[in-house]
Amino acid sequence: MMTQGIWPAVLGRFDWHALPFVRAWENPTASEIIGAGAALLVIIGAVVVVVLITRLGKWRYLWSEWLTSLDHKKIGIMYIVLAFVMLSRALIEAVLIRMQQAAAIDNAGFIAPDHFAQLFSTHGSIMIFFMAMPFLVGLINYVMPLQIGSRDVAFPLLNSISLWLTGGAAGLMMVSLVIGEFSTGGWSGYPPYTELAFSPGVGPDYWIWAVTLGSIGSTLTGINFAVTVYKMRCPGMYLMRMPLFVWTSLCTSILMIFAMPALTVATALLALDRYLGFHFFTNDLGGNMMNYANLFWLFGHPEVYILILPAFGVYSEVVSTFSTKQLYGYTSLVLATMAIALLSFTVWVHHFFTMGQNADINAVFGIATMTIGVPTGVKIYDWIWTMFRGQVRFTVPMLYSLAFMMTFVLGGFTGILLAFPPLDYLVHNTLFLVAHFHNMLIPGLLYGMLAGYHYWFPKAFGFRLNEKWGRISFACWVVGFYIAFMPLYVLGAAGVARRTQGMFDPIFRPWFYLAGVGALILVAALGALFVQLWVSIRERDANGVFAGDPWDGRGLEWSTSAPPPEYNYACIPRVHGRDPFFDAKRRDDPYAPPASYDAIELPKSSMTGPMIGVVGAATAFGLVWHMWWLTIIGVLAIIATVIARSFARHVHQIFPPDEVKRTERRWLRAVAEATPTSREVEMTSVNQGVAEVSS
Amino acid sequence: MSANEIKHAGLNLGDTDELTHGQAGSAVFGFWVFLMSDAVIFALLFATYGVMLPATVGGPTPASEYKILSAFLETLTLLTSSFTFGMVSVAMKHGASRRQLLSWMGVTLVLGAAFLGMELHDFTTMFGDGAYPTRSGYLSSFFALVPLHGLHVFFGSVWIIVMMVQVMTFGLDARVKINILRLSLFWHFLDIVWIAIFSVVYLQGLIR
Numbered sequence: 027m028m029t030q031g032i033w034p035a036v037l038g039r040f041d042w043h044a045l046p047f048v049r050a051w052e053n054p055t056a057s058e059i060i061g062a063g064a065a066l067l068v069i070i071g072a073v074v075v076v077v078l079i080t081r082l083g084k085w086r087y088l089w090s091e092w093l094t095s096l097d098h099k100k101i102g103i104m105y106i107v108l109a110f111v112m113l114s115r116a117l118i119e120a121v122l123i124r125m126q127q128a129a130a131i132d133n134a135g136f137i138a139p140d141h142f143a144q145l146f147s148t149h150g151s152i153m154i155f156f157m158a159m160p161f162l163v164g165l166i167n168y169v170m171p172l173q174i175g176s177r178d179v180a181f182p183l184l185n186s187i188s189l190w191l192t193g194g195a196a197g198l199m200m201v202s203l204v205i206g207e208f209s210t211g212g213w214s215g216y217p218p219y220t221e222l223a224f225s226p227g228v229g230p231d232y233w234i235w236a237v238t239l240g241s242i243g244s245t246l247t248g249i250n251f252a253v254t255v256y257k258m259r260c261p262g263m264y265l266m267r268m269p270l271f272v273w274t275s276l277c278t279s280i281l282m283i284f285a286m287p288a289l290t291v292a293t294a295l296l297a298l299d300r301y302l303g304f305h306f307f308t309n310d311l312g313g314n315m316m317n318y319a320n321l322f323w324l325f326g327h328p329e330v331y332i333l334i335l336p337a338f339g340v341y342s343e344v345v346s347t348f349s350t351k352q353l354y355g356y357t358s359l360v361l362a363t364m365a366i367a368l369l370s371f372t373v374w375v376h377h378f379f380t381m382g383q384n385a386d387i388n389a390v391f392g393i394a395t396m397t398i399g400v401p402t403g404v405k406i407y408d409w410i411w412t413m414f415r416g417q418v419r420f421t422v423p424m425l426y427s428l429a430f431m432m433t434f435v436l437g438g439f440t441g442i443l444l445a446f447p448p449l450d451y452l453v454h455n456t457l458f459l460v461a462h463f464h465n466m467l468i469p470g471l472l473y474g475m476l477a478g479y480h481y482w483f484p485k486a487f488g489f490r491l492n493e494k495w496g497r498i499s500f501a502c503w504v505v506g507f508y509i510a511f512m513p514l515y516v517l518g519a520a521g522v523a524r525r526t527q528g529m530f531d532p533i534f535r536p537w538f539y540l541a542g543v544g545a546l547i548l549v550a551a552l553g554a555l556f557v558q559l560w561v562s563i564r565e566r567d568a569n570g571v572f573a574g575d576p577w578d579g580r581g582l583e584w585s586t587s588a589p590p591p592e593y594n595y596a597c598i599p600r601v602h603g604r605d606p607f608f609d610a611k612r613r614d615d616p617y618a619p620p621a622s623y624d625a626i627e628l629p630k631s632s633m634t635g636p637m638i639g640v641v642g643a644a645t646a647f648g649l650v651w652h653m654w655w656l657t658i659i660g661v662l663a664i665i666a667t668v669i670a671r672s673f674a675r676h677v678h679q680i681f682p683p684d685e686v687k688r689t690e691r692r693w694l695r696a697v698a699e700a701t702p703t704s705r706e707v708e709m710t711s712v713n714q715g716v717a718e719v720s721s
Numbered sequence: 722m723s724a725n726e727i728k729h730a731g732l733n734l735g736d737t738d739e740l741t742h743g744q745a746g747s748a749v750f751g752f753w754v755f756l757m758s759d760a761v762i763f764a765l766l767f768a769t770y771g772v773m774l775p776a777t778v779g780g781p782t783p784a785s786e787y788k789i790l791s792a793f794l795e796t797l798t799l800l801t802s803s804f805t806f807g808m809v810s811v812a813m814k815h816g817a818s819r820r821q822l823l824s825w826m827g828v829t830l831v832l833g834a835a836f837l838g839m840e841l842h843d844f845t846t847m848f849g850d851g852a853y854p855t856r857s858g859y860l861s862s863f864f865a866l867v868p869l870h871g872l873h874v875f876f877g878s879v880w881i882i883v884m885m886v887q888v889m890t891f892g893l894d895a896r897v898k899i900n901i902l903r904l905s906l907f908w909h910f911l912d913i914v915w916i917a918i919f920s921v922v923y924l925q926g927l928i929r
Contacts, residue, residue, distance in 0.1 A: 180747045245758055253751040283754060287761040295769070295865060304854050304861035305776075306769070312776025312858025317769060324765075669883055672900070675891070 038652035039228070044206045057138040060122070065204040094631040096182035097592055098171050101189050103486060105164025106479070109157050112196055116152040117552055119145050124510070124545040128538040130528035142527040143210030144229070148199065150213025151233060154329070155240045156196045158467070161475045162336040163192075163247050166275045169482055170251065172583035172590065173269045175260025175599040180253040182629045183671075184246055190639025191243030195236045197643050198650075202232040206650070209233035212525065214322055215296065217307035217315050222300050228650050231300065234293045235646035241289045241325075248282025251275055260582075262601035266360070269581045269604075270353060273360050274339030277367040278332050284371070285328035292321040301649075319381060323374035331370040333467060335363060337474020338405060341427045344477050345409045347577050348424040349416025350705065352605060355408040362401035362408075369398045379447045380454045388447040395445035399438055406431055417705060421577075422496035426477035429504045430469040437465030440515070458518025461511045468507050476503070476555075484576045484715070488588045489566040493709050495558030502551030510544025513537040571715030573697045577708060578717035580608035585616055587693040588715060593626045593681055596690045611719045617697050619690065626681040634671045638664055745899050752903040756910050763914050766866040767921060776858030783859075783926025786852050788843065792923040795839050796915065799874075802832035803912040810905050813898065819888060826885050829908070833878040840871050863922070870918060873911050880904050 042048045050062035079085055092100055122137065123145050129135040137145065171179055179185050202208045209229035211220040215237075220230040255276045259268070268276075296318065298304040305311040307318045346353040353359065375383065375391040409431060418424070440462045444450050453459060476499075484490045517537050522529065529538075562569070574588040582599055583590075585607040597620045603609050610616035645660025647653070702718035774783070808825040811817075854864035884904055887897050 180751055249751060249754045249758065252754060253747055257747040257750060283758045284761055287758055288765055291762055291765045291769075298854075298861070298865060302854065304865070305858045306773075306861055306865075311856070312773065312778045312861075314772060314776065314858060317772055321765060321769075665879075672883060673887065673890070675894075675896075 035655070036653070038648075038654070040205070040651050040653075044228075046204070055138065056136040057141045060137065061141060061203075068200050068203050090631060093636055094186075094633050096178070096186050096629045096632060096635075098167050098179045098182065098185060099486065099590065099592075099594075101185050102164045102166075102168030104189060105160040105167060105192070108193055108196055109161035109164060109475075112152050112156040112160070112199075114552060115200075116149050116157055117549060119149040119152075121542075121545045121549055123149065124538075124542045126527065127529065128535075128542040131532055131535050131538065132530055133528070135528055137527070139527040140207075140210060143212075143525070144208045146525050147209045147212050147229075147233065148202075151209075151237065152196075152199060153467075154213060154333070155237060156192070156199060158333050158471050158475075159240065159244055160192055160196075162278070162333065162471070163188075163244070165340070165475060165478045165482070166251060166271075166278070166336060168486060169478075169583060170272055170275045171254060171258070172485075172586070172594055173272050173581050174255065174258060174263055175582050175595060175601065176254065176258040177594050177598075177626070177628065178258075179250050180258055181250045183632055183634060183677075184250050186632065186635030187638050188243040188247040188250065190635040191239050191246070191642055192639075194639040194643030194646070195239035195243070198232060198236045198239070198646055201647065202229075202236075206232065214326065215293075216322075217296060217299070217318050218309050218313070220296065220300075221308050223308065230296075231650040234297050234300070235649055238290060238293045238297075239642055239646055241286045241293070244282050245286040245290070248279040248286065251279035252283060255279070260598050260601060262606075266357070267601060267604050267606075269339075270342035270356070270359055270363075271336070271339030273363050274335040274342075277363050278335045281328045281332045281335075281367055281370065285325045285332065288321055288325035289329075292318060292325065295321070297649075316381065319378050320374070323377040324371075326377060327374040328367075328370045330466070331366055334470040334474075335366065337430075337471050337478075338363065340423075340474045340478040340481070341409060341430060343581070344423040344427050344481055345412050347481075347580055348419045348421055349413045350578065351412055351416035353408070354411035354414075355404075356604060358404055359408050362404045365401040366398060369394065369401070373398065376445060376450070379450045385447070392445050392447050392450075396442055399442060402438060406435060419705060419708070421480075421709060422491070422493065422500055423477040423481040425497070425500050426473040426480070426503075429500070430473045430477075433465065433469040433473075433504075433507065437462060437469065440465060453518055455524055456518035457514040457522045457524050460524045461514035461518055464507075464511050464514075468503075468511075473503065476500075481577070482583075484571045485574070485583060485588045485590070487566075488570055488572050489562065490569040490571060490576055490709075490713065492558050492562045492565065492569075495554055495561055499551050499554035499558055502547050502554055506544050506547030506551055508544070510541050510548060513541040513544075517541075568711045569713070571713060572693070573700045573715030574693075575607075575717050576703075576713050576715050578608070578611075578705060578719075580605040582606055585610070587696075591686075591689050591693075593628055593686070596620070596623055596626075596686050611717065617694055619694055623683040623686045623690065625683050626686060627678050628681065630677055630679045632671070632674075632677070634667060637667050641667070745895070745902075748899050749902055749906070752906055756906060759910070760914075763866075763869070763917070766862070766869065767917065770862040770866050770922065773858040773862040778857040778859075780857045781847070781850055781852040781860065783922075786847050786850065787923050787926045788846070789923065789927055791839060791843055792919060795836055795843075796919050798832050798836045798839065799912055799915050802829050802836065803909055805829045805832060806905050806908045809901065813893065813901060819892070822893075823885055823888060826881055826888075830878055830881045830885075833874055833881070837871060837874055837878070840867075844868070867918060867922065870911065870914055873907075873914075877904070877908055877911060880907070 043052075046058070046061040046065045050058040079088060092104065095101065123142070126135045126137045126142055126145075167179070167185065171177070199208075206228040209215060209220065209225070209232060211225060211230055211233065215230060215233050219225060220233075255268070255272060295304070295306040299306050299308060299313075305313040307313050307315045309315075342353055342359060373391055373395045375387060376395045379388050379392070409427070420428075440458070444453065444459065444462060480491055480496060514537075517534055518524075520534070522534060571588050574586055574590075575584040576588075577584070579585075582595075582601070585599065586595055599606070607616060641660050641663045645657050645664070648656030648660060697716055700714035700716040701712070702716045703713045704718045707713065805825055805828045809822060809829065812822045812825055852860055854861045881904065884897070884901055887900070891897050
């Protein structure tokens, strides 16, 4: 029916079998039913959200206060919400992968090979591009401008556009669950397998366009953050006085600026192959897939450090604050960060030692890879020395930092093993590698992001998170990680290939069972995190820290109310050292009101970001399904939006001095009324956000 | 700005207003950073071109397809358009009449369009010889690199039109000036990329 008349032009290559419900109806296997169930979950989730917002009458509020907002703090929060949603999905997929491998020993298991391949492809793509990236970008967005004493990022509108491009791309990932199928080519999408000859379906196209939208968003974010750090620092905030989180944000941004284009080029060339019949990576007519491996990992390796550096920044802040000590070896930490950023561009070949270049090249890249261990080791020692003889408190962020130091070093050791090309040959493409990079990224990214989430949450929302549930969640993340991934080292060393849907040797069974239990504990960890949020919101009045400084903080971000006003600082601060607020508390009164207040100008909300994100996703959807009309309309609409926006002139709002004064007075009154808290009781309800200062 | 005030070497945005200058600093620096990111894209496409140059698979080769005269004329046209855009900046700096400003922009636009026309003519000639991007890896890499530059010139031309309309609508307010400044960076950047294309793609192809 849909192959006649106007339908092919309208619907492209869509037909009913693109819907997982139809597939499950016609072929009711466990695998198809799981697929249909996932699709149903997406639809139900979307419907529940829409109904809930409508019932609460919050559409207007949501639109004008959040979705169109150009406030870096709100954009940061939205990024992190997106990260949590995507984390939930990708973690469930991880559990399915574990369950299938545990079930499929000398047995078909319950997930078909094709479906299994989609699972590991989406798991990887989502965790990297739509969990890790939004989380760290959100955290930087929220914290970095506050830390450098700025009122916003350099390009607030661009910030919103980046958010919405990322959101649109994540939406496309969700749509791929409901309409069609996803790529089976893994998160790295290697051709020639992902070429038309071997993957003619829509899967690789979903992957290409979701990743492309996301990478454009990330490039723009990198530009935005780098310019913000270079140009928007408050008076006295010299480069070598910046908090370490700002330094790592800067290095991450520089990596984004120079590494993300490589991904854009790789996916664009693959798209040219698939859509227009070019021959970049095909098997015939001069195609050269090695070039894809080079392009992809030229992005892919710096990407690892894009992910890890912000977490290093968080640990530096957390360890220093919760040890009440100045960060040890500040200069060496800055240099180590820069060294890592630089070295990250010199090691990409270690991702494909086995692909046929000569031994000398492998040796060079192997040595370069091992070199990265040096600056990283410097950092670990610096954090340990920071704790030495400090007043260490085992708060949740501190616990994550400690777990990170132990676990990350372990992962680093296996990384050094993999850096030897001859050893790499033995475990290449096995579960040993999977264990290694999870061993780096779970402590090196996830723990860091969660530490940052716990550490800055009171700043963003004005109340502390529940300690008990925080500790339960922490325990699950750590125990779950070890139980889930240590067995994979054993299996990988025994030669089990990664991404394998079924196994034959029963000797592997106990290890897979163990890893499966670990995965379930990790789900419990995420569940505990959500329970913690729920409990904390209910107890928010008892744990309020409106005064803004719950941890005897060191940086500028603690010197304003929690949550901070839209303009962050009524008067732009002036900085005299590396720990400006910590020192100010000990020197004089940091809460002294200024003589007078000035009017403050900030950008107004704009619908440009949502427009570009939604239309961008629609354009990508049109490309995936060959609905050319949608693509053409989409591209024209984006160009028109950009041009129309360039004609807008009244794009600022003014906060009059009286309003600023009222807001500030209210906060300063709260500060005066609060009882200063000593460090011993900062985890209890006594904490009202003013630190007791003993000088 | 009074006529006898001494102008500094860069673009003068108006009265010595620190805030505007600060904003302009971020805006222009941000655009530089964007161009560097864009330069990485071109660099990778050049590298890809270099890798795929031998992959002619018995089809058309650089020597058989490139026409030196046409490439040279394109180079001259684009370089001249960079000069005329320089005249736009000079006109803006010295407060020339709006008509003068607009006519230099117009000349740049015409040169940009002429360049695109000649480039399209080159491509159709190549197609006539059977040199399609689908023919070989070498041609794929050529048609990813050179038309991407052309696409940039096209969007640069659209941007010139938009800025002409904005000059007519708003006059030279701070935002228009900053955007013309950014556009000029973009246009000169395309010139530099083209010089690389002319040397690496066309000249190298013809020397072989």
